[in-house]
Amino acid sequence: MGCLLKVLLAAAAVLLTCVIWWIRDRRRKHTFFRNLGVPGPKPTLLWGNRKQLSEDTIKVMGQWIKTYGKVFGMYRSESPVLVISDTEMIKQCFVKEFDAFHDKPGPPVLVEPFKDSLPFLKGDEWKKMRTLLNPAFSTAKMRLMMQTINKSADVFVDILTESSQKREVLEMYKVAQGLSLDIITKCALAWQVDCQKNPDDPLLKELKNIFRNTSNVEARISFWFPALKHVIEILHKKWQFMVTQENIIANLRNVISLRRRGQAPSVPDLLQLMLNCQSDASNAKDHTDKKKLLLEDRMLIANCFIFILGGLETTSLALAYTLFLLAKHPEEQDRLFQELTDMFPGNQELSSDDLRKLKRLDIVIKESLRLYPPTVAFVSRTCRRDITVMGQFIPSGTSVTVPVWHLHHDADYWPDPFKFDPERFSEGQERHPPEAYAPFGLGPRACIGSRLATLELKATLVKVVRRFKILLCDETQDPPKIRIPLSLTLPENGIRLKLDRRHP
Numbered sequence: 271m272g273c274l275l276k277v278l279l280a281a282a283a284v285l286l287t288c289v290i291w292w293i294r295d296r297r298r299k300h301t302f303f304r305n306l307g308v309p310g311p312k313p314t315l316l317w318g319n320r321k322q323l324s325e326d327t328i329k330v331m332g333q334w335i336k337t338y339g340k341v342f343g344m345y346r347s348e349s350p351v352l353v354i355s356d357t358e359m360i361k362q363c364f365v366k367e368f369d370a371f372h373d374k375p376g377p378p379v380l381v382e383p384f385k386d387s388l389p390f391l392k393g394d395e396w397k398k399m400r401t402l403l404n405p406a407f408s409t410a411k412m413r414l415m416m417q418t419i420n421k422s423a424d425v426f427v428d429i430l431t432e433s434s435q436k437r438e439v440l441e442m443y444k445v446a447q448g449l450s451l452d453i454i455t456k457c458a459l460a461w462q463v464d465c466q467k468n469p470d471d472p473l474l475k476e477l478k479n480i481f482r483n484t485s486n487v488e489a490r491i492s493f494w495f496p497a498l499k500h501v502i503e504i505l506h507k508k509w510q511f512m513v514t515q516e517n518i519i520a521n522l523r524n525v526i527s528l529r530r531r532g533q534a535p536s537v538p539d540l541l542q543l544m545l546n547c548q549s550d551a552s553n554a555k556d557h558t559d560k561k562k563l564l565l566e567d568r569m570l571i572a573n574c575f576i577f578i579l580g581g582l583e584t585t586s587l588a589l590a591y592t593l594f595l596l597a598k599h600p601e602e603q604d605r606l607f608q609e610l611t612d613m614f615p616g617n618q619e620l621s622s623d624d625l626r627k628l629k630r631l632d633i634v635i636k637e638s639l640r641l642y643p644p645t646v647a648f649v650s651r652t653c654r655r656d657i658t659v660m661g662q663f664i665p666s667g668t669s670v671t672v673p674v675w676h677l678h679h680d681a682d683y684w685p686d687p688f689k690f691d692p693e694r695f696s697e698g699q700e701r702h703p704p705e706a707y708a709p710f711g712l713g714p715r716a717c718i719g720s721r722l723a724t725l726e727l728k729a730t731l732v733k734v735v736r737r738f739k740i741l742l743c744d745e746t747q748d749p750p751k752i753r754i755p756l757s758l759t760l761p762e763n764g765i766r767l768k769l770d771r772r773h774p
Contacts, residue, residue: 327675352669443586451578593731625728632728635728648711746767
């Protein structure tokens with residue numbers, strides 16, 4: 271008994287020592303911004319400022335900007351984050367000094383397939399991958415994708431037609447998810463799925479599970495307790511989040527295998543571009559060329575996975591919010607309809623070149639993305655070397671982030687910022703600094719899929735506005751109540767609208 275007591279006392283002493291060391295270390299880390307003379311909210315020992323921010327991200331961040339100004343510091347657990355909403359400083363960090371702010375910060379635990387995907391690659395690895403993937407999103411490739419996009423949009427319109435005939439209220443965000451996934455899977459992988467007409471489509475359900483689980487306790491542990499990184503890396507495969515993810519990855523491996531064996535059509539999509547790079551690398555005689563083109567299978571899977579994951583929610587949210595704004599502003603619907611009938615009478619299919627001619631449509635989408643940016647948390651960079659920007663010293667390793675929602679609603683850059691006013695983006699009327707607008711990110715690391723997302727929005731809106739009047743209804747929440755579980759601006763009660771068929 272005496273021996274056991276000694277062991278327990280020794281264990282308690284060790285534990286107490288560890289706790290004291292941890293507390294002192296955390297308090298030391300929380301003096302980072304004070305030592306730099308940067309104002310900011312007081313962090314709590316365990317959460318930093320993360321818990322405060324999670325209570326109501328938009329409201330709390332707005333209060334902090336009002337209290338501490340357009341440059342202040344906060345803490346994600348123990349990690350310092352410099353928050354910047356001053357457009358000149360944003361330009362310096364994200365554009366002019368890109369070499370110093372080249373990399374994006376990732377979660378403390380970065381596992382497969384994410385760590386090999388474009389958003390999380392660093393340095394030369396990112397540059398190599400971006401160079402390899404850029405051709406998949408060229409103007410020429412967008413032209414080739416138009417037929418696929420139009421076919422998917424036609425299915426979407428068929429669903430709307432059926433609901434309008436029944437006088438049903440449609441939850442547009444949910445319906446738009448099926449459309450976005452349909453387009454992404456076909457454009458990236460030539461993958462035939464039935465996610466629009468079948469709400470129980472396995473792929474759609476699994477992707478929704480992934481987003482649902484990104485805000486659960488298991489996933490948040492990696493942010494809250496970076497010191498447990500290695501434990502989390504061992505256990506992560508047992509999480510439901512990862513089990514669901516593995517199911518999708520298994521399907522991706524199968525698609526790649528079929529394509530290689532010639533049992534699936536070879537089409538000019540993202541997957542084929544990467545497979546061609548693999549083939550070119552294996553045939554290259556020059557070692558330098560081989561190294562430039564080398565893509566391992568894990569990289570193929572990672573980038574196909576992240577492309578599907580990244581495009582699903584962002585584009586469906588953008589479409590749902592734009593339809594809501596058009597319903598709220600019927601005069602803007604009329605202008606769009608008039609532009610369409612004046613320039614393209616009848617119901618002819620429009621090409622990507624035709625869509626670029628629709629100036630009113632373009633500025634409506636831009637203003638919608640300003641008012642309701644689909645994601646607000648990924649415009650961040652990590653400082654790679656000590657640097658002074660506009661008199662502010664930023665040590666190497668510091669994360670800098672742009673609060674996109676508040677940047678888009680800052681009266682200093684956008685007069686009457688909560689008003690829907692597409693004229694802000696009319697030719698000759700754009701008075702805002704370019705850095706005040708960031709729905710697809712900023713600088714060289716802006717979203718590679720922005721062109722495809724915009725094309726999808728334009729093609730779909732053309733078909734919807736041609737056939738329907740979009741209406742608010744008793745179930746529409748105006749304005750939508752926004753919640754941000756991690757990064758997405760989700761409408762808490764959906765986007766519920768009605769549609770009336772236009773008559774010739």
